[in-house]
Every structure is written in C-alpha cells, then in structure tokens.
Amino acid sequence: MNVLLVAAGAALGAPLRYLTDRAVQGMHDAAFPFGTFVVNVAGSALLGFLVALPAGDGAMAFLGSGFCGALSTYSTFGYETLRLIQNGARLLAAVNVAAGVAAGLAAAGCGALLARLVTG
Known part of the structure; x- marks a missing residue:
C-alpha cells in the first residue's frame, strides 16, 4: 500500500517541480539554475515541516x-552543477553547491521549527 502512496505523491510532486522550475528559471536570464534551487529549498522546507509533525x-x-x-x-x-563546470562557470557551480546545500538544510530546520511552533 505504501508504494502506491509514494507513487501518488510523486505523480503530484513531479509535474509541480517541472512547472515551478520552468516558471522560476523563465524569470531569470542567467546561467545559475534558480528553478532547481527554488524547488529544492521548498521541498526541504516542506519535508522538515512534515518530519516534525506526528504523522x-x-x-x-x-x-x-x-x-x-x-x-x-x-x-x-547534480546535472546542472556539472553543466556549469563544463561551460567554464566554476564559480557559479561552487555557489550552486554551497548555496543549495546550506539553503536546503536551513529550510528543513525552519520547516521543523515552524511545525513545532504550530503544534505547540
């Protein structure tokens, strides 16, 4: 049963990721992968929130x-970071890795804190 729940959740999450990624990236004329950064930080925040709830x-x-x-x-x-390196944008690749990991961890922590505040 859990495998069906995972598949159903993924069926909603994957198109939302794609649409959000394209919309965010479309707002920026830059090599930096803003769309992937946004969906990864949002996913980390939501997962941090969920993990802190009694579910x-x-x-x-x-x-x-x-x-x-x-x-x-x-x-x-990973792919976009490698692509930045291959295109000679090593600094942007390093920023992508450092900012992506740091922001993801911070977002997960903030999500967990928010869940604790909401549930008392």
Whole structure:
C-alpha cells in the first residue's frame, strides 16, 4: 500500500517541480539554475515541516517520500552543477553547491521549527 502512496505523491510532486522550475528559471536570464534551487529549498522546507509533525506511515509515504521526493531533485542539481563546470562557470557551480546545500538544510530546520511552533 505504501508504494502506491509514494507513487501518488510523486505523480503530484513531479509535474509541480517541472512547472515551478520552468516558471522560476523563465524569470531569470542567467546561467545559475534558480528553478532547481527554488524547488529544492521548498521541498526541504516542506519535508522538515512534515518530519516534525506526528504523522503516520501513510502520510509520510505520500507527502514525504512521494510528493517531496519528486518535488525536489538531487539528480537535476547534480546535472546542472556539472553543466556549469563544463561551460567554464566554476564559480557559479561552487555557489550552486554551497548555496543549495546550506539553503536546503536551513529550510528543513525552519520547516521543523515552524511545525513545532504550530503544534505547540
């Protein structure tokens, strides 16, 4: 049953990631992958929030593994970082890695803190 919940969550998260990524990237005429950065930080914040809530296995399968797993994208992060390096934008690649990891961790922490504040 959990595998179906993961698949259903991913079916919602993946198109949202794609649409958000394209919309955000379309607002910037830059080599930096702003779209992937935004979806990864948002996914980290939401997952941090969810993990701090008392939720059952089904909810975590659907929202955590499925939706957040498909919303955020480590593979695209890696690909875009490699592409920056190949295009000679090594500084942007380093900024992408450092900012992506730091912002993702901070967002997860803020999400968890928000969940604790909301649930008392």
